[in-house]
Amino acid sequence: MLPVVQVTVKEDTDLLLARQRTKQIATLAGLSNQDCIRLVTAMSEIVRNTLQYASGGTVALNVIETDTGRQSLEVIVKDHGPGIDNLREILSGNFKSRTGMGRGIIGSRKLVDSFSIESTPGEGTRVTLCKVLHTSKVVKATIDSWLEAITKESSLSAVEALQQQNSQLTETLSQLQNSQARLEEQFMLVQKLNSELIETNANIFSLNKDLDSKNAELTERNEQLGQALTELQLSKENLEQLTAQLQIVNAELTRSNDDLQQFANVCSHDLQEPLRVVTNYTQLLAERYGEQLDEKASKFMTVITSAAGRMHGLISDLLRYSRIQSKGNEFKSFDCTTAVNKALANLEIVITESNAHITCDPLPCVTGDEVQLMQVFQNLIANAIKFRTDQPPVVHISAHGTCQRF
Numbered sequence: 001m002l003p004v005v006q007v008t009v010k011e012d013t014d015l016l017l018a019r020q021r022t023k024q025i026a027t028l029a030g031l032s033n034q035d036c037i038r039l040v041t042a043m044s045e046i047v048r049n050t051l052q053y054a055s056g057g058t059v060a061l062n063v064i065e066t067d068t069g070r071q072s073l074e075v076i077v078k079d080h081g082p083g084i085d086n087l088r089e090i091l092s093g094n095f096k097s098r099t100g101m102g103r104g105i106i107g108s109r110k111l112v113d114s115f116s117i118e119s120t121p122g123e124g125t126r127v128t129l130c131k132v133l134h135t136s137k138v139v140k141a142t143i144d145s146w147l148e149a150i151t152k153e154s155s156l157s158a159v160e161a162l163q164q165q166n167s168q169l170t171e172t173l174s175q176l177q178n179s180q181a182r183l184e185e186q187f188m189l190v191q192k193l194n195s196e197l198i199e200t201n202a203n204i205f206s207l208n209k210d211l212d213s214k215n216a217e218l219t220e221r222n223e224q225l226g227q228a229l230t231e232l233q234l235s236k237e238n239l240e241q242l243t244a245q246l247q248i249v250n251a252e253l254t255r256s257n258d259d260l261q262q263f264a265n266v267c268s269h270d271l272q273e274p275l276r277v278v279t280n281y282t283q284l285l286a287e288r289y290g291e292q293l294d295e296k297a298s299k300f301m302t303v304i305t306s307a308a309g310r311m312h313g314l315i316s317d318l319l320r321y322s323r324i325q326s327k328g329n330e331f332k333s334f335d336c337t338t339a340v341n342k343a344l345a346n347l348e349i350v351i352t353e354s355n356a357h358i359t360c361d362p363l364p365c366v367t368g369d370e371v372q373l374m375q376v377f378q379n380l381i382a383n384a385i386k387f388r389t390d391q392p393p394v395v396h397i398s399a400h401g402t403c404q405r406f
């Protein structure tokens with residue numbers, strides 16, 4: 001440790017001297033202007049306490065070596081006053097002062113690089129304030145040169161010292177004003193952020209309302225859907241019942257149709273027999289007794305023969321019809337042209353007699369009952385030839401459609 005200077009403080013003017021010396025040494029030790037002000041302010045607060053609560057003490061300035069290998073300017077303020085019994089409370093920041101602001105000690109602690117306070121009730125108080133030096137190493141000779149400089153400096157009058165303190169305070173005030181301006185800026189920013197937040201909040205609120213109404217809509221739709229679903233299920237059940245009924249009716253109808261076909265089949269077969277008898281015996285009558293019959297009787301015979309012929313035709317048609325309605329043959333793929341050719345062969349005589357002109361395009365292959373389709377062609381061609389004018393009939397057969405349907 002290198003001692004620099006010591007000032008005894010017993011009254012307020014001593015504080016001025018202590019300030020002056022601290023300022024001078026701090027400046028000579030190379031501390032920045034701001035650091036000088038901080039150190040002087042901290043020292044002043046502690047010395048004021050000494051004057052106020054312990055009737056004075058001493059201020060000693062030293063240059064010391066720190067643990068980090070640097071040097072510090074150390075200010076020790078010491079008194080033999082009553083000491084501080086509630087130091088822990090004061091340092092915790094919870095102390096409420098009856099004599100001042102209660103911020104002197106903890107405020108000073110913030111202004112320096114290292115701070116320590118020792119106080120023994122009844123014995124006195126010792127406060128140490130340090131500022132780290134950033135200049136080249138201070139040795140005894142350096143301190144001698146500082147002291148020489150201080151001595152040369154004309155000692156200031158009390159008024160001048162006050163003026164100096166005043167200018168320092170003004171500088172501190174301007175720094176405070178700067179900080180206040182910055183704080184105001186930040187406050188404005190916070191206000192702006194706040195108003196943005198309020199706006200966002202309002203938006204969220206209205207969004208929430210929208211969501212609520214959408215939710216209500218959705219619930220309503222859901223209910224409607226539920227009703228529709230119930231109705232659909234009912235309809236489905238109805239449909240199933242109807243289908244079941246339809247299947248029963250269909251089965252009955254198929255049965256009755258089968259019966260009817262069987263009846264028509266039997267009928268047509270049974271009717272053929274007596275008709276053959278009528279035809280045969282009418283022929284026999286014509287052959288054996290034809291010459292004995294008069295004109296009127298011959299005419300009756302012709303009428304009977306032609307009626308019998310028509311009846312034969314009707315019964316044959318009925319027989320064919322009942323065969324078409326019956327199950328028929330197993331379905332297979334065949335060429336329609338073959339079915340048409342077979343029908344034309346069956347109708348050969350009628351075609352020749354009527355001088356009919358029948359043409360046929362190339363027809364597709366289909367899957368079905370060839371015999372039944374042949375009968376369809378035969379009936380259609382026969383009808384065309386039968387129901388016509390005096391002109392020779394012209395029949396053309398062709399097929400339209402895709403590979404699925406013709």
Ligand SMILES: Nc1ncnc2c1ncn2[C@@H]1O[C@H](COP(=O)(O)OP(=O)(O)O)[C@@H](O)[C@H]1O
Nearest residue numbers: 049050053081083097100101102103104105125
């Ligand atoms: N040197 C001292 N000797 C005795 N008591 C002291 C001394 N310094 C401070 N105190 C006590 O510590 C308290 C806190 O001091 P300080 O933080 O400076 O706030 P303030 O002086 O505004 O009360 C003082 O109120 C006083 O009771």
Ligand SMILES: [Mg+2]
Nearest residue numbers: 049100104105
């Ligand atoms: Mg105080």
